[in-house]
Amino acid sequence: MTDERYSISQVSRCFGVPISTLRYYDELGLLPSAGRKGNVRLYGPAELRRLALIQRLHHRGLVSLADTAALICEAPADDRPTGRDVLGASIETIKGRIEDLRAAQHLLEHMLTCPRADPVRDCTELRVELDQAVEDGLGALDV
Amino acid sequence: MTDERYSISQVSRCFGVPISTLRYYDELGLLPSAGRKGNVRLYGPAELRRLALIQRLHHRGLVSLADTAALICEAPADDRPTGRDVLGASIETIKGRIEDLRAAQHLLEHMLTCPRADPVRDCTELRVELDQAVEDGLGALDV
DNA sequence: TCTTGCACTCAAGTGGACTTGAGCGTGCAG
DNA sequence: CTGCACGCTCAAGTCCACTTGAGTGCAAGA
Numbered sequence: 001m002t003d004e005r006y007s008i009s010q011v012s013r014c015f016g017v018p019i020s021t022l023r024y025y026d027e028l029g030l031l032p033s034a035g036r037k038g039n040v041r042l043y044g045p046a047e048l049r050r051l052a053l054i055q056r057l058h059h060r061g062l063v064s065l066a067d068t069a070a071l072i073c074e075a076p077a078d079d080r081p082t083g084r085d086v087l088g089a090s091i092e093t094i095k096g097r098i099e100d101l102r103a104a105q106h107l108l109e110h111m112l113t114c115p116r117a118d119p120v121r122d123c124t125e126l127r128v129e130l131d132q133a134v135e136d137g138l139g140a141l142d143v
Numbered sequence: 144m145t146d147e148r149y150s151i152s153q154v155s156r157c158f159g160v161p162i163s164t165l166r167y168y169d170e171l172g173l174l175p176s177a178g179r180k181g182n183v184r185l186y187g188p189a190e191l192r193r194l195a196l197i198q199r200l201h202h203r204g205l206v207s208l209a210d211t212a213a214l215i216c217e218a219p220a221d222d223r224p225t226g227r228d229v230l231g232a233s234i235e236t237i238k239g240r241i242e243d244l245r246a247a248q249h250l251l252e253h254m255l256t257c258p259r260a261d262p263v264r265d266c267t268e269l270r271v272e273l274d275q276a277v278e279d280g281l282g283a284l285d286v
Numbered sequence: 287t288c289t290t291g292c293a294c295t296c297a298a299g300t301g302g303a304c305t306t307g308a309g310c311g312t313g314c315a316g
Numbered sequence: 317c318t319g320c321a322c323g324c325t326c327a328a329g330t331c332c333a334c335t336t337g338a339g340t341g342c343a344a345g346a
Contacts, residue, residue, distance in 0.1 A: 009322070014280035020305055023324090038312075040323055045277065052276035053250075053263065060240060061204060062247050065303070071254070072263050087255050094248045097203060098241055104205050105237045107196075111214070112230050120196065120215050133195035134188065137157035152292070163335055166294090181342075183293055208333070289346085299336070306329070312322085 005034070005042045015051055030054065030069050063090055148177070148185045158194055173197065173212050206233055 012019045025031035026041065031050055033041035043051075053072055057063045063071070070086040107126075116122040155162045168174035169184065174193055176184035186194075196215055200206045206214070213229040250269075259265040 048277040049273040052273045130192040130195045134191040
């Protein structure tokens, strides 16, 4: 608040992002520093907001760094459609992943609560579901 | 259906998994073949089910291969708690990721529908949210 | 018999996202 | 003025999940 300009180590501490990562993002052009004093990077509010955005999108592999870059780097106007495309595609990808995760969650919860000692071998319910998947797959062989 | 034993290329085709990946999983012990004829891998129904399970868990990085292995390889009985732990932890991880994904999805949807030419720079709503995150982070500096 | 196709092994390479290390500069407290 | 914290660059290394390539074997069909 007092300052307006932050050193790389301050940014690192606030956001829990390693210094090496910040330098790496700078190198990529994903998060350039606001400027330099000597050759020391300084970050301002705009950079902090940008980093917050990057984190929200990229955190734990939600969106690849390349896509994140495509999404948040102001496109050169004529490139705008590209940005929109990535945007739409990313949303679809994310929706798909949420579905996948939900399925995996159900599966794991079943494994956790299943009274069978080894659900993978013994649980009928699980087996039925997996067999269905196998059937679906095998269908492809008869073509 | 007719057969009960499948070649690596058949399995590859049914499940859309590259042959190299199947060999890799075999090498890891994650998905051993049912046996070999000569030194050619053969897969049976149990292996297909196992592969279906692996896919559900591992698909697009949902769960790491190591964790997938921990989850589905029958633990040596005394190791059972370990399996349970991984199970619980995985479920929590997955829940967290679903939340993160939802947040990212909202953010992207806002960016898509926002009338501003460049939401990242111009959208007040977005800025407010990001500023909040920045404030939260900066709080850590005053300690 | 010869070729074609599928399978195998083992070692090395790939890509994404960083991390680590060596070697160097700079500013300020003691 | 010396030492330490902090910062810098550039090259190389790491981890994961595979993929690719070189070299080989076997079995069936023309």
